[in-house]
Amino acid sequence: MFTLTVLEALAAAGVPAYLDEEGFVVAHPADVPRDSALKGEHLLLCGVDGRPFGDTDLGHRVTAWRPDPVWDFDEIDTVCEALRRDADQCARTAVEWFSTPRPSAGAVLRTALTTRGITAHSDHLGMSYAIPLNPTTATADIYTCPHLSIGDRNPSVDHMPSAHTGWTVFEHDANGEPIGAPLFISGDGGPVDCTADSTAAAEAIADFLTRSAR
Known part of the structure; x- marks a missing residue:
């Protein structure tokens, strides 16, 4: 299953991540514990259609989010979007996003x-x-x-x-x-x-x- 492949690629790249209750992959900085991941800036990884990864090849999308007092979460940016699924690219994107300074x-x-x-x-x-x-x-x-x-x-x-x-x-x-x-x-x-x-x-x-x- 592609979700497991993404989690493995993130782990290999040193980026902590987990599967949330809705089936989305959540990645967060290495110095932030899992139970605090949604309290700060984090990444959401899913299919290019905006749904959790499924069995069909619908590409991948990586979006960045931060807490918002009104709407719970505010989307910062669509960090990466591709029509072909690539777990390694997802991991590279996460590493770059959490780097300081952030590359472009x-x-x-x-x-x-x-x-x-x-x-x-x-x-x-x-x-x-x-x-x-x-x-x-x-x-x-x-x-x-x-x-x-x-x-x-x-x-x-x-x-x-x-x-x-x-x-x-x-x-x-x-x-x-x-x-x-x-x-x-x-x-x-x-x-x-x-x-x-x-x-x-x-x-x-x-x-x-x-x-x-x-």
Whole structure:
């Protein structure tokens, strides 16, 4: 049964978890005892349809929750969602979520870009990054000047690296309109190795910027 596989994967990764009375898998930080798991931030793991894991392959969903004085619990975020069940990915997602500092796919990408001397500017909504084609462009003017945009199929850029589904890079004109096909695109909606994908995207961006500067 997939529920048991998930519990075993979480245990192997050092993340305590248990099956609640409704059949959902609850994961919590290692320094929090089971009887206090729901008193703080915790994860709920289930099928992608929002129901407890069953016998059919309906993917998996990992959501983060915290106590709420009015509604009992408040959903923080959908941490990971996949159409194909993967117990190891569930475990990796839980490990990342409970890590301090918490990692993000965007941080992995920005590190890959920084090593190539490229600075990516956030749109402050956590949805995309922008890189001006003219390095002298003021930060406030990036989106009204020719630039590259980097987004994710997720669609946020602040998701867990284990939930990464592929970067997409477009060139934009001064009106903010995309020009032609993507300069880089990866993934098909399923999980993609975030480190390898970020490296590939950064290399494609570096090559484009080098050609544009000539």
